[in-house]
Amino acid sequence: MSFLLSPAPHVRDNKSVPGVMCVVMIALLPATIGGIYFFGLQAAILIALSVVSAVVTEFVMNKMMKREVSIMDGSAALTGLLLALCVSPALPYYQVVFGSIFAIIIGKQLFGGLGFNVFNPALVGRAFLAAAFPVHMTTWLAPFAYRGLDAVTQATPLAAMKFSQQTTSYVSLLYGNVGGCIGETSVVLLLLGGLFLLTKGIINWRISFSYLGTVAVLSVLFGADPIFHLLAGGLMLGAFFMATDYVTSPITDKGMWIFGIGAGVLVVIIRLFSGLPEGVMYSILFMNAFVPLINRYTRPRIFGRRG
Amino acid sequence: MKTFAKGIHPEYCKDRTKNSKIVELAIPLKVIIPLHQNLGASCEPLVKVGDEVSEGQKIGETSKFVSAPVHASISGKVTRIEKLPHPCGVNVLSVVIEAHNVQCPISNVQLKKFDDIDPEEIRQSVKEAGIVGLGGAAFPTHVKLSPPKDKKIDTILVNGCECEPYITADHRIMLERAEDVVKGAKLVAKACNAGRIIFGVEENKKDATKALREVLRHEPEEGIYDGMEVITLETKYPQGGEKMLIKAMLEREVPSGGLPLDVGVVVANVGSCVAISEAVFKGIPLTKRVVTVTGSGIREPKNLLVRIGTTFKEIVDQCGGLTDDAYKVIMGGPMMGVAQYTLEVPVVKATSCILVLAKKDVKEEKVYPCIKCGRCARSCPMSLVPTRLAAYANAAKFSDFDEWGGQDCMECGCCVYVCPAKIPIVQLVKLGKLKLRQMK
Numbered sequence: 125m126s127f128l129l130s131p132a133p134h135v136r137d138n139k140s141v142p143g144v145m146c147v148v149m150i151a152l153l154p155a156t157i158g159g160i161y162f163f164g165l166q167a168a169i170l171i172a173l174s175v176v177s178a179v180v181t182e183f184v185m186n187k188m189m190k191r192e193v194s195i196m197d198g199s200a201a202l203t204g205l206l207l208a209l210c211v212s213p214a215l216p217y218y219q220v221v222f223g224s225i226f227a228i229i230i231g232k233q234l235f236g237g238l239g240f241n242v243f244n245p246a247l248v249g250r251a252f253l254a255a256a257f258p259v260h261m262t263t264w265l266a267p268f269a270y271r272g273l274d275a276v277t278q279a280t281p282l283a284a285m286k287f288s289q290q291t292t293s294y295v296s297l298l299y300g301n302v303g304g305c306i307g308e309t310s311v312v313l314l315l316l317g318g319l320f321l322l323t324k325g326i327i328n329w330r331i332s333f334s335y336l337g338t339v340a341v342l343s344v345l346f347g348a349d350p351i352f353h354l355l356a357g358g359l360m361l362g363a364f365f366m367a368t369d370y371v372t373s374p375i376t377d378k379g380m381w382i383f384g385i386g387a388g389v390l391v392v393i394i395r396l397f398s399g400l401p402e403g404v405m406y407s408i409l410f411m412n413a414f415v416p417l418i419n420r421y422t423r424p425r426i427f428g429r430r431g
Numbered sequence: 432m433k434t435f436a437k438g439i440h441p442e443y444c445k446d447r448t449k450n451s452k453i454v455e456l457a458i459p460l461k462v463i464i465p466l467h468q469n470l471g472a473s474c475e476p477l478v479k480v481g482d483e484v485s486e487g488q489k490i491g492e493t494s495k496f497v498s499a500p501v502h503a504s505i506s507g508k509v510t511r512i513e514k515l516p517h518p519c520g521v522n523v524l525s526v527v528i529e530a531h532n533v534q535c536p537i538s539n540v541q542l543k544k545f546d547d548i549d550p551e552e553i554r555q556s557v558k559e560a561g562i563v564g565l566g567g568a569a570f571p572t573h574v575k576l577s578p579p580k581d582k583k584i585d586t587i588l589v590n591g592c593e594c595e596p597y598i599t600a601d602h603r604i605m606l607e608r609a610e611d612v613v614k615g616a617k618l619v620a621k622a623c624n625a626g627r628i629i630f631g632v633e634e635n636k637k638d639a640t641k642a643l644r645e646v647l648r649h650e651p652e653e654g655i656y657d658g659m660e661v662i663t664l665e666t667k668y669p670q671g672g673e674k675m676l677i678k679a680m681l682e683r684e685v686p687s688g689g690l691p692l693d694v695g696v697v698v699a700n701v702g703s704c705v706a707i708s709e710a711v712f713k714g715i716p717l718t719k720r721v722v723t724v725t726g727s728g729i730r731e732p733k734n735l736l737v738r739i740g741t742t743f744k745e746i747v748d749q750c751g752g753l754t755d756d757a758y759k760v761i762m763g764g765p766m767m768g769v770a771q772y773t774l775e776v777p778v779v780k781a782t783s784c785i786l787v788l789a790k791k792d793v794k795e796e797k798v799y800p801c802i803k804c805g806r807c808a809r810s811c812p813m814s815l816v817p818t819r820l821a822a823y824a825n826a827a828k829f830s831d832f833d834e835w836g837g838q839d840c841m842e843c844g845c846c847v848y849v850c851p852a853k854i855p856i857v858q859l860v861k862l863g864k865l866k867l868r869q870m871k
Binding site for chain 1: 439441442596674678684685686687688689757758759760761763765766767768769770771772773786788792793794795796799800801802803804805806808809812813814815816818835836839842844847848849850851852853855857858
């Protein structure tokens with residue numbers, strides 16, 4: 125009789141990398157379905173194209189770089205989904221494909237694949253699209269335009285506020301029948317997914333809480349409406365699904381606070397003082413760059429040693 | 432409830448054996464007694480092939496201080512002295528004894544009184560008896576009982592945590608030998624000139640807490656210590672790790688690279704306390720220990736009192752044998768135990784458990800790249816950043832490994848337990864530590 129030899133420990137808990145990716149995708153399901161409900165078939169096609177191109181790109185890159193095929197870990201599909209959820213529903217199809225390919229190649233594979241990228245790949249893809257196709261990326265579809273209602277385009281609540289001082293009701297922001305990226309408009313659906321991730325122990329509350337909290341506090345300080353700034357734009361999607369990306373966020377508790385607060389400060393500065401209506405993407409990408417430094421300077425005090 | 436920071440809550444799986452009384456295993460026909468069963472130096476054989484030995488006779492010894500002699504656990508004839516498989520995974524010089532028909536059990540004549548024994552005598556008896564820490568670390572006990580003059584020991588902590596899943600040996604010892612546990616603890620306190628004894632038991636062993644408290648209530652007058660008490664600790668792994676136990680019970684932190692005696696503490700396992708009591712009061716050397724035999728690969732799980740040197744095979748046979756799907760044999764618990772490739776290894780002083788897992792309980796996990804989730808850092812009781820240590824060891828960056836506290840790792844395995852990428856972090860850290868040792 126032969127027995128298996130392997131090093132201790134001999135028992136493990138039930139979390140795994142594909143499992144984590146899968147749970148995050150499940151958590152995004154409400155917002156995904158919401159996006160399709162508000163923006164129609166077009167949104168569904170964009171999501172499908174983005175996911176498929178991400179997975180195909182990952183596979184091709186694996187082969188070209190002579191690495192193990194990693195499409196089954198779910199991370200490429202997740203990147204594709206996240207990218208689709210943060211682009212305009214009016215985006216031409218080929219553009220989302222470009223964005224997705226860019227996200228996987230530049231955002232992830234060239235750094236060394238899963239676990240080695242510095243920046244959130246989906247946001248890298250989005251930043252590329254914002255730079256390459258600025259007009260398309262800021263042309264928004266009115267919700268339910270597919271049902272043939274009169275208005276076809278509609279500004280996002282943040283743009284309406286910034287450029288024409290128009291307010292949007294909290295109810296609409298919570299429900300999601302406003303202009304915006306496919307997956308960012310419905311706060312209720314995003315919160316549902318976020319709370320699911322928190323209760324499943326997948327994401328840590330510190331990043332989301334400090335990020336949202338900082339935005340709220342600073343909005344008050346600068347005389348803006350904190351509730352509006354929490355509910356509008358991509359903040360909820362960013363706070364629960366982008367800023368919390370394991371690979372590109374700090375691993376220490378203290379580091380998470382720094383990361384969240386830093387990103388929150390950046391969002392408020394961009395939203396209130398720059399030419400752009402929205403700053404979630406840049407706030408997270410910018411803080412991503414600080415993560416190695418944050419991790420280094422927030423090292424926990426080792427047991428039995430002086431701080 | 433008292434505890435330490437971080438750690439994990441694995442499934443405990445103790446139900447199959449926690450209610451089964453300790454049963455003494457019949458005398459085996461053959462024992463294999465390795466001459467190295469402790470942390471520190473190995474013993475030299477005192478016998479040669481063909482010699483007749485009797486139970487309790489010393490058969491291996493060395494003059495090195497950090498060591499413990501070994502004794503024959505049965506009466507019989509030495510048939511071989513050669514390198515044989517040891518459950519720690521290497522081959523070790525071992526004495527094989529084949530049993531006589533007639534056994535001459537150890538005569539326990541000494542029967543001393545507590546007040547007549549002086550500290551030096553306790554240390555001598557413990558050393559002669561070959562006692563080592565029976566919780567699994569196998570550190571020679573007499574060394575612990577000989578603190579340097581400048582270190583004042585004020586507290587003895589008796590470790591009844593048994594935080595490793597599956598194992599119930601200490602639990603049963605506390606229930607069935609509570610009096611001897613207390614007696615042994617008092618001897619430890621006397622040897623170290625400590626004024627306080629505290630017993631620490633995890634919350635999942637309430638009956639053991641009760642049994643110990645019962646003994647303390649009816650404590651005979653001799654050698655009464657102030658503040659002998661039993662403290663309930665949270666059920667959490669690795670609560671029974673020395674440093675974690677001291678932190679939880681006394682709020683003291685053993686300094687990095689230091690020992691419990693640096694913070695005025697000596698920790699003794701409950702099983703060791705029983706052995707100390709037997710050695711000092713009755714002159715009985717350590718030739719038997721309690722072993723939990725359990726797991727989904729064992730037909731009839733039991734707590735057994737086993738002679739050191741009995742092979743795993745013989746013990747497993749006495750527990751109804753292996754199930755058809757037995758797949759992994761482990762000496763010790765599932766968190767820190769050592770996987771075995773054969774059942775032809777002997778029980779040694781450090782064998783607290785023989786755990787056999789069936790195929791369904793053994794997952795061969797695919798390893799993914801680290802996704803920096805930080806779960807390892809949030810579970811590490813030493814507050815290290817395990818993923819960093821693993822990466823540095825893997826990249827042969829040993830000075831960074833050292834800088835990030837690699838040598839403080841106690842290899843408890845919490846990080847690997849929680850790792851979603853299933854990275855063998857402990858294995859990599861062991862490599863890092865080994866390389867650092869070689870470089871120094």
